[in-house]
Amino acid sequence: MSSWLHRLAIANGIAPRPFASVLELGDGMWSPRLDLRLPREVATLLTDRTDVPHETISAMAMTGPALTPLLLPLRENVRRNRSTWMQYCPQCLAGDEVPYFRRPWRLATRISCFVHGRGLRDRCPACRSGIASFDQTELMPQHFCARCAFDLRTASKVFVKTSARRLERSIDDICKVEMAKGRS
Ligand SMILES: [Zn+2]
Ligand SMILES: [Zn+2]
Numbered sequence: 718m719s720s721w722l723h724r725l726a727i728a729n730g731i732a733p734r735p736f737a738s739v740l741e742l743g744d745g746m747w748s749p750r751l752d753l754r755l756p757r758e759v760a761t762l763l764t765d766r767t768d769v770p771h772e773t774i775s776a777m778a779m780t781g782p783a784l785t786p787l788l789l790p791l792r793e794n795v796r797r798n799r800s801t802w803m804q805y806c807p808q809c810l811a812g813d814e815v816p817y818f819r820r821p822w823r824l825a826t827r828i829s830c831f832v833h834g835r836g837l838r839d840r841c842p843a844c845r846s847g848i849a850s851f852d853q854t855e856l857m858p859q860h861f862c863a864r865c866a867f868d869l870r871t872a873s874k875v876f877v878k879t880s881a882r883r884l885e886r887s888i889d890d891i892c893k894v895e896m897a898k899g900r901s
Contacts, residue, residue: 718755718777719748720818723850723859725767733853746791748851749802752779752823753788779820787824787892792847795840801847804837806830811870816860818848826888829877836875843867 726736737747740759751759755778764771779788791802803822809830810816821827822837829836840847841862850859860869 718752718774718779719851720859721777722748722751723853724815724817727856727858730856732856733851733859735854737851746793746802746851749791753785753791754778779823784824784896787826789823789825793849793852795847797845800825801839803848804839805848805869806833806835806837807870807872807874808833808835810860813860816858816870818850818859826885826892828885829882831886834877834882836877838869838872838875841865841867841869842872 722736722740723733726733726739729736731739733748737743740747740762742751742759755775760771760774763769763774767774779785789800789802789804792799795801803818804827805818805822809819809832821831827837841864844862844865844867846862846864848859849863851863853859853863855866857863857866861867862869
């Protein structure tokens, strides 16, 4: 949802930060908060203005209670030894026609990309800040760091041990089975 909103803003010639006021939302992590809870009036406004069906818009938010405990906490500013709120795979972003951030990258249980087999990054390698697309004041796509404009697609690859990736897969499989059963 947040990633789509940033693209929607830029496609309409307005940077993500001022786009928050278009939706009558406040400061800080306005779009990541919508991933967690989408107010009815915002959903209605988006449906009316974009012609995207209401169900499609609602489904973009990560509102399932089953996933909530696994999500990385929303942190606008991060210290070196804390997690950030969003991870990314540079190769996935590089392969996108219009780069976007995937839902599984929000999960604390995910450490690597299942497509490329490399570790996910959770900061800009140039300035070490977390992903702050919600704070972007320029008309720049979200694969450029909002703090220093580094192209995140060019970040170097991160190696992850096979044993760690195997464990990650197991956790993902368990979660899928439990969610299919409707358990939290
Ligand atoms: Zn990838
Ligand atoms: Zn940066």
